Amino acid sequence: MAFVSGRIxxxxxxxGLAIPAGAVVVRGVVTDGLGRPVVGARVQLIxxxxxxxxxxxxVDGSYEIRSTEAGRFVLLSSAATFYPGIGQGFYGGSTDVVxxxxxxxxxxxxxxxxxxxxxxxxxxxxxxxxxxxxEADELATALDLTEALRRTSGVVVAQTGQAGGVTSLLVRGxxxxxxxxxxxxxxxxxxxxxxxxxxLSANELAGGELYRGANSALYGSDAGAAAxxxxxxxxxxxxxxxxxxxxxxxxxxxxxQISLSGTRRRADYLADFSRLDTSNALPRDEFHMAxxxxxxGYAITxxxxxxxxxxxxxxxxxxxxxHDFYGISADGKxxxxxxxxxxxxxxxxxxxxxxxxxxxxxxxxxxxxQFSNVGAAIVEQGKSGAETDYFGxxxxxxxxxxxxxxxxxxxxxxxxxxDSNRDELSYQSDYSYxxxxxxxxxxxxxDERGGFESAVSNVSEERRNFDYTMQVQGxxxxxxxxxxxxxxxxxxxxGVTGAPRIGLSYDAVRPGVxxxxxxxxxxxxxxxxxxxxxxxxxxxxLRAAGDAAEIAKVAAVPAGPQRSRSxxxxxxxxxxxxxxxxxxxxxxxxxxHQVERVxxxxxxxxxxxxxxxxxxxxxxxxxxxxxxxxxxxxxxxYRPTDNLVLRGGYTYLDAVVRQSAASAAFSxxxxxxxxxxxxxxxxxxxxxxxxxxxxxxxxxxxxxxxxTGARLGAxxxxxxxxxxxxxxxxxxxxxxxxxxxxxxxxxLDAGYARLNxxxxxxxxxxxxxxxxxxxxxxxxxxxxxxxxxxxxTVRAGMKVRIGGD
Numbered sequence: 001m002a003f004v005s006g007r008i009x010x011x012x013x014x015x016g017l018a019i020p021a022g023a024v025v026v027r028g029v030v031t032d033g034l035g036r037p038v039v040g041a042r043v044q045l046i047x048x049x050x051x052x053x054x055x056x057x058x059v060d061g062s063y064e065i066r067s068t069e070a071g072r073f074v075l076l077s078s079a080a081t082f083y084p085g086i087g088q089g090f091y092g093g094s095t096d097v098v099x100x101x102x103x104x105x106x107x108x109x110x111x112x113x114x115x116x117x118x119x120x121x122x123x124x125x126x127x128x129x130x131x132x133x134x135e136a137d138e139l140a141t142a143l144d145l146t147e148a149l150r151r152t153s154g155v156v157v158a159q160t161g162q163a164g165g166v167t168s169l170l171v172r173g174x175x176x177x178x179x180x181x182x183x184x185x186x187x188x189x190x191x192x193x194x195x196x197x198x199x200l201s202a203n204e205l206a207g208g209e210l211y212r213g214a215n216s217a218l219y220g221s222d223a224g225a226a227a228x229x230x231x232x233x234x235x236x237x238x239x240x241x242x243x244x245x246x247x248x249x250x251x252x253x254x255x256x257q258i259s260l261s262g263t264r265r266r267a268d269y270l271a272d273f274s275r276l277d278t279s280n281a282l283p284r285d286e287f288h289m290a291x292x293x294x295x296x297g298y299a300i301t302x303x304x305x306x307x308x309x310x311x312x313x314x315x316x317x318x319x320x321x322x323h324d325f326y327g328i329s330a331d332g333k334x335x336x337x338x339x340x341x342x343x344x345x346x347x348x349x350x351x352x353x354x355x356x357x358x359x360x361x362x363x364x365x366x367x368x369x370q371f372s373n374v375g376a377a378i379v380e381q382g383k384s385g386a387e388t389d390y391f392g393x394x395x396x397x398x399x400x401x402x403x404x405x406x407x408x409x410x411x412x413x414x415x416x417x418x419d420s421n422r423d424e425l426s427y428q429s430d431y432s433y434x435x436x437x438x439x440x441x442x443x444x445x446x447d448e449r450g451g452f453e454s455a456v457s458n459v460s461e462e463r464r465n466f467d468y469t470m471q472v473q474g475x476x477x478x479x480x481x482x483x484x485x486x487x488x489x490x491x492x493x494x495g496v497t498g499a500p501r502i503g504l505s506y507d508a509v510r511p512g513v514x515x516x517x518x519x520x521x522x523x524x525x526x527x528x529x530x531x532x533x534x535x536x537x538x539x540x541x542l543r544a545a546g547d548a549a550e551i552a553k554v555a556a557v558p559a560g561p562q563r564s565r566s567x568x569x570x571x572x573x574x575x576x577x578x579x580x581x582x583x584x585x586x587x588x589x590x591x592x593h594q595v596e597r598v599x600x601x602x603x604x605x606x607x608x609x610x611x612x613x614x615x616x617x618x619x620x621x622x623x624x625x626x627x628x629x630x631x632x633x634x635x636x637x638y639r640p641t642d643n644l645v646l647r648g649g650y651t652y653l654d655a656v657v658r659q660s661a662a663s664a665a666f667s668x669x670x671x672x673x674x675x676x677x678x679x680x681x682x683x684x685x686x687x688x689x690x691x692x693x694x695x696x697x698x699x700x701x702x703x704x705x706x707x708t709g710a711r712l713g714a715x716x717x718x719x720x721x722x723x724x725x726x727x728x729x730x731x732x733x734x735x736x737x738x739x740x741x742x743x744x745x746x747x748l749d750a751g752y753a754r755l756n757x758x759x760x761x762x763x764x765x766x767x768x769x770x771x772x773x774x775x776x777x778x779x780x781x782x783x784x785x786x787x788x789x790x791x792x793t794v795r796a797g798m799k800v801r802i803g804g805d
Contacts, residue, residue, distance in 0.1 A: 024092035024302070027064040028101040028351065029434075030057040030077060033112060033125040034507050035478050037061025038104055041079040047071055048238045049805055070094040072238060072263045077102045081513075089236045091266050096302030099351035116182075116211040116229045117503065118473055118483045119218050119440050120354075120430050126481040128503030128524040130154070130212040130568055130585050130633070136233070139202040140760075141247075141770050141797070143255070143276065145230075146197060147756060150719035151702040153633035153649040154212050154587070157719075158695045159198070161787040162280040163253075164287030164317035167198035171212055172587055173629025173655040173696055174225020175594060178530055178564065180215070182229045184295075184309040186342045186360035190420040191450040191463070192533030193222045199315050199336050201291040203257060204272045206233040213566040213587070214528030215501060218442070218469055218487060224528035224564040225589070232295045232309050235261035235268040241804035245274075247797025249772075251790070253278040255797070259293075262804070266299040281790055282320050284329040289315040303348045310341040319368065322786030325409045325730065325741075326392025332370040332413070339363040356428045366418040375411060378735060391735060399785060400723045400750035403743045405674065410733045416454040420534075423447045433474075440485070442469035448492075450534040457618040461534050463492035471501075481505040491531055494560045501526035511574055518574030522585075528564040532595050538620040538661075556622045556661070557593070565590045579640065585633040594625035596661045599685030599729060622661050625686065627693050629655040648703040655696045662686035674742040682742050684731035691745055695784065697724040713760040720754070723747035726785055750781035771796040 030041040041057040045065045055063040057079075070093050077085035082104040092098045103123050105112050115121050117129040124131060130153075138148045146167060150157050158176075160166040168176040177193025189195045208230035215223045235241075245257040257274035272293040279286050290313070297307040315336045320329030342360035375390040391408040398404045426444040444467040451460040471485025486500040503524045511518035537559035542551045550556075570585035598619045635649040657663075662683035666673070673682040687693050699722035706715040726748040730741035755776040762768045772795040780788040 023066045023068050024070055024073075024094060025064065025066050025097045026055075026073070026075070026092060026100055027062070027097070028099050029061045030063060030079070030102045030104060031061050031123075032082070032104055033123040034511075035123070035126060035475055035481075038079045038082065041077055041082075041102070041104065043102065044076040046074045046076050051076070067092075068094070070096075071265065072268075074236075075100055075102060077104060079104055089234070089263065089268065090302070091299035092302045097350075098302045099348065101351065114209050114211070116209045116227050117215070119428065119442065119469070119471060120432075120438055120473065122473070122483075125507070125520055125572075126475065126505055128481070128483065128505045128522045128568075129215075130522075130524070130570060130587075132210045132212070134205075134208040134210065134230075136205070136207040139205050139207065141245075141758065141772060142202045144197060144200055144202050145205075147717070147719070147774075149197075149210070150754070151647075151649075151704055151717060152210060153585070153635050153702075154631070154651050154653075155210070156695065156697060156700060156721065157197070159783045159789060161320070161783070162282065162285060162287075162790045163278050164198055164280075164289070164315065165783075165787065166196060168695075169195070169197060169226070169228075170696060171210075171226035172566070172589055172631065173627070173653055173693065174564065174589065174591065175693075177222070177533070177595065178224035178226070178528070178562070178591070180219040180223035180227040182219075182227070183311065183340045184230070184232050184342050184360075185344065185358055185426075186309075186340050186362060187222070187422060187424060187446070188340055188362055189222055190364065190533075191422065191448040191461075193224075193530050194533075196336070199289065199313055199338060201274065201276070201289065201313060203274045203291050204233040204259065204270065204293045204295070206231045213524055213568055214499075214526040214564045214589075218471070218485070218501070219467075222530045224530040224562060224591070225566075232293060232311070233261070233270055234295055234297060235263055235270045237262045237804040239803050239805060242802040244800045244802075245797060247770075247795050249795030250793045251279045251281055253793070253795060255795075268295075268297045270295040280318075282318075282323055282329055282788070284331055285318040285320045287315070287317045289313060305344075305346045307344045307346070308342070309344075310339070313338045321411060322409075322784075323788060325395060325397055325728065325786045326375065326411065327395050328374055328392055330370070330411055330413065331372045331374050332368065335367045335369075337363075337365045351432070351434070353431045354429070356426075358426050360422075360424050360426075362420070362422040364420040368414050368416050370413045370415055373411075373413070376408065378408075378410075397728060397730075397741060397743065397786070399743045399748040400781070401744060401747040403677075403748075405676070405728075405741050405743055407734045407741055409730050409741055410735075414454070416452060416457075418450075418452050420450040421448070436476075437472060437474040440469070440471040440473075443467070444469075452534065452618040454618070459535050459618045463531070465492055465531070466490040473503075479507045481507075489529065491529075491561065493531060497529050497561055499527045499529055511577070513577050515576055516573065518572075518577070520572040522568070522570040522572070524566070524568040526566050528566070530562040530564075532559055532562065532621055532623065533597075535618050536620050538598055538622040541620050557624055559621075560593055560623050562594050562623065563592045579638065581637045583633075583635040586631075587633070588628075588630040590628050592626040593623040594627070595621045595623060596625045596686050597621050599731070624659065624661040624664070625657070625693075626659040627655055627657040627687075629653060629693075629696070631655075643708055645706045645708075646704070647706075648701070650701040651699070653696055653698050653700070655692050655698075657687045657689050657691055657693060660686050660689055663689040672739060674739050676740050677742075677744070680744055682727070682739075683745050684727055684739065684742055685729065686727075687725060687745065692725045694726045694745075695724050695749065697721040697749075697751065711762040714758070716755070716757045718753060718755045720752070721782075722751045724749045724751075728785060749783075749785050752779050752782035753777060754779065754782055766801040768799040769797070770799070 044051040045053040055065040075087035117127040156170040240262040259272035261270040319332040424446040428442040430440040432438040448463040473483035483503040506521040509519035539556040567588040631653040638646045704717040757773040760770040778792040
């Protein structure tokens with residue numbers, strides 16, 4: 001029987017014809033997400049608008065297609081009980097042999113694969129990690145990644161203010177600097193960690209993936225809590241395609257975007273430019289951002305590709321400050337210029353040996369300026385003498401925990417320049433004895449430079465880091481899937497450190513059409529490291545000053561790596577086939593030697609800095625924060641019809657601080673709380689021991705209802721969170737340089753329910769109109785206390801396509 005099926009596959013692949021010697025050969029294996037061959041799967045070779053050849057998978061899932069045509073192709077695959085599979089475009093010459101493996105899914109038109117978890121393209125079901133795929137459709141009309149990330153279990157997006165405000169990614173209790181962000185394979189975070197998501201436009205992002213958990217085994221420093229990979233769209237049409245998007249909305253919001261893309265023989269190309277302008281809802285809070293993107297690929301041969309990508313963003317935003325604390329807006333501006341670019345050479349020998357060499361750069365500059373003083377001028381007498389400071393209106397500050405404080409708060413008026421630059425060279429080689437074993441080796445060298453300059457500080461630093469990675473992964477009897485590896489980093493600051501990782505996935509119950517057929521068990525154990533930010537550590541500065549007593553009081557420790565460890569256990573249960581699916585994950589993370597910055601208030605009160613000096617000085621850091629974070633994530637997906645998808649999730653997070661500089665300073669009497677709240681311990685600049693880390697709500701969740709029809713598309717989504725701990729950070733900022741504007745940390749930030757809706761309609765095949773309704777309930781207290789977010793907003797626009805296939 002196997003012999004007969006194999007002969008049928010060959011004859012259908014040849015279409016019954018004798019093929020000349022000059023022919024492109026496309027071959028591969030068709031499997032499902034668990035690596036099992038899909039016998040009889042139909043694979044069509046598409047060129048332009050038509051199918052030019054067909055192959056059928058044999059008993060081992062293998063297929064082979066031959067064609068006398070050379071050029072660019074796409075594979076369209078189909079089989080009973082699976083969604084049709086649409087592959088990525090590729091080039092094939094008249095004498096090329098091209099390997100294109102296909103993974104068919106029961107719930108998606110596109111392959112559900114991840115590369116972030118293991119470094120090798122792997123179906124989601126075969127990884128032991130928790131990975132969320134960001135689909136291109138989610139970002140089609142989005143301004144940035146914020147809303148899509150909010151619809152992810154275990155993720156909190158903390159936004160300070162309105163459009164263009166500081167936006168941070170917190171994953172499973174991890175900090176803002178504990179995430180590795182890869183843009184077309186290039187590390188995009190600042191030196192020392194952290195990426196401003198509010199400045200990263202969603203323009204021409206083909207989607208991405210978010211790996212929840214430590215993974216320094218693959219990515220070295222900064223992958224302490226999560227790793228996110230984003231990819232730029234590639235040109236695919238055989239004819240030049242011109243796309244235009246225009247929209248307008250509330251608060252004088254206007255966006256225009258234009259792109260040109262396509263393919264020409266061996267080359268594919270895409271160029272895009274967009275500009276966003278909005279006034280926001282506060283005075284002196286305008287936001288402007290222009291983004292230019294290019295993605296150019298060239299197939300030297302069918303199996304050797306080179307690609308150049310570049311993304312340039314220029315942004316300017318007003319800095320009104322914490323408007324709820326002052327009642328008026330500060331008169332300042334922050335400007336950012338960011339460039340991410342990479343050149344990649346990639347080769348695949350047959351289907352077994354894959355090599356990739358990449359050179360990338362990141363160039364990031366930031367300037368913050370104050371144009372004039374606002375508010376009331378008050379002369380204060382501090383440790384450094386008399387100084388004139390500017391204060392906002394008399395305000396009553398109210399926390400979500402019911403506490404309140406009344407008074408005037410002094411403005412912080414920094415005028416600083418920052419820069420963060422990186423050049424990196426990476427190499428990866430992986431060899432596969434599919435499906436049993438794949439081995440990977442990787443190397444990365446990074447030259448990092450950064451600086452900070454103001455009237456009172458001038459800091460510059462350079463670091464050279466080396467990362468080495470080795471990993472193996474494979475399958476045992478198509479039931480057990482494993483990956484194990486480790487990374488060794490030689491860091492410029494703290495020397496050599498290692499980071500192992502192990503992932504397991506077990507297909508306990510095979511998927512089927514009956515109820516509760518399909519059970520997948522997962523486990524993942526990993527460690528992470530992250531380098532500290534630029535500048536001096538507090539320990540180094542105090543030791544140089546000979547102040548041993550102060551070192552003990554504030555728990556200052558020598559500079560070193562920020563460490564993390566994560567355990568992850570999960571089960572994915574198909575309740576009614578792929579129509580109804582439940583996923584539950586338990587995670588247990590430990591974060592130690594995390595960085596805490598010395599706050600402005602601490603610099604004034606503890607070290608006698610004048611307010612104007614403290615606002616512009618480059619604050620030292622200390623590796624003094626340690627905490628644990630464990631919790632449960634639940635997700636459910638229900639697909640009653642092919643056009644309707646319902647998805648929801650809930651996360652419980654139990655995060656507890658074990659050590660902090662704030663606790664050490666408070667218990668030693670160096671720091672004090674609010675004198676109007678006697679007996680109430682308050683962490684002014686950081687969390688206290690036994691409390692929760694700031695901005696980590698214990699309860700969060702999301703839901704999404706999405707309908708996709710032939711012309712009409714609609715979605716109703718929501719992101720919800722309970723109250724979270726925080727601080728007003730107003731120590732030393734009242735009219736007497738005191739702490740009367742501090743409030744208790746517990747549940748200080750408000751909980752929220754952010755509801756959005758959108759509608760798209762394809763008026764014609766090349767014209768689509770859309771509208772976005774954001775924050776339907778008009779809740780503005782969805783971020784850090786003191787910084788009101790945008791109220792209800794509406795945007796409407798049109799997308800027009802000219803040319804293309």
